[in-house]
Amino acid sequence: MTSSAWAAQTLADQETGTAFEHLIGSLRGLQDSVTSTRPPAEVALAIAAELRAVAHRLDEFGVGEADQLAGAQMDYPGRSQACVPVLDHTAQSADEVRGTLQLSRFHLGRNGAAHGGVIPLVFDEIFGRLAGTDRPRCRTAFLHVDYREITPIGRRLDFTGRVERVDGRKIFVTGSLADGDAVVAEADALFVVLREGQP
Numbered sequence: 531m532t533s534s535a536w537a538a539q540t541l542a543d544q545e546t547g548t549a550f551e552h553l554i555g556s557l558r559g560l561q562d563s564v565t566s567t568r569p570p571a572e573v574a575l576a577i578a579a580e581l582r583a584v585a586h587r588l589d590e591f592g593v594g595e596a597d598q599l600a601g602a603q604m605d606y607p608g609r610s611q612a613c614v615p616v617l618d619h620t621a622q623s624a625d626e627v628r629g630t631l632q633l634s635r636f637h638l639g640r641n642g643a644a645h646g647g648v649i650p651l652v653f654d655e656i657f658g659r660l661a662g663t664d665r666p667r668c669r670t671a672f673l674h675v676d677y678r679e680i681t682p683i684g685r686r687l688d689f690t691g692r693v694e695r696v697d698g699r700k701i702f703v704t705g706s707l708a709d710g711d712a713v714v715a716e717a718d719a720l721f722v723v724l725r726e727g728q729p
């Protein structure tokens with residue numbers, strides 16, 4: 531086992547990896563169920579106890595970052611993690627990506643609009659994967675978002691990302707998020723290729 535998160539992840543065999551993806555899918559569903567329901571006190575307390583028991587059961591299998599499956603299973607659209615909304619890439623090269631995603635009640639801000647913080651989260655994921663495709667490890671140096679219209683939940687959204695320019699270690703990226711013909715958000719970002727030893 532290694533302590534470097536940049537080192538190769540220890541991936542799972544197919545059965546374990548698929549089972550873990552099911553677990554994450556259930557967790558995403560749970561996040562939505564909790565967000566979109568209003569259980570009576572005794573039900574909320576009973577479920578809270580059940581969830582603590584589930585967490586306790588998982589604790590037995592704790593691993594370090596280099597061995598965790600969450601976020602490391604790149605074959606699944608959501609990388610088997612429940613933080614970032616699931617991205618379904620329909621086209622991908624080292625310079626351009628397109629795809630779809632759907633935000634859910636878990637991502638709701640207020641009055642039907644997605645939480646404003648979810649949008650840069652989505653762009654960072656789109657851009658981070660793009661900037662890192664066929665390139666060395668890099669990190670977001672800045673990420674600028676223009677919110678053009680509210681971003682709805684529960685609808686298919688289309689995303690784009692494009693590498694506009696590469697200047698030495700600097701990778702400049704732009705992209706958009708659209709609801710049908712309406713562009714709801716645009717973003718541009720700088721990714722910087724890491725130097726040896728940078729975390």
Ligand SMILES: CCCCCCCCCC(=O)SCCNC(=O)CCNC(=O)[C@H](O)C(C)(C)COP(=O)(O)OP(=O)(O)OC[C@H]1O[C@@H](n2cnc3c(N)ncnc32)[C@H](O)[C@@H]1OP(=O)(O)O
Binds near residue numbers: 657669670723725
């Ligand atoms: C595997 C699955 C993929 C999953 C996708 C998810 C992707 C998620 C990506 C992330 O979110 S990473 C986490 C968020 N980002 C960070 O935590 C980065 C924190 N910042 C840093 O580590 C450093 O600031 C950074 C590595 C970005 C740059 O530091 P360096 O010391 O290596 O760079 P330096 O200061 O030498 O700058 C290099 C060039 O970039 C330019 N630069 C750096 N930061 C800038 C900035 N903020 N604005 C404009 N320019 C900037 C800088 O001016 C310079 O330009 P020149 O070469 O032309 O002189």
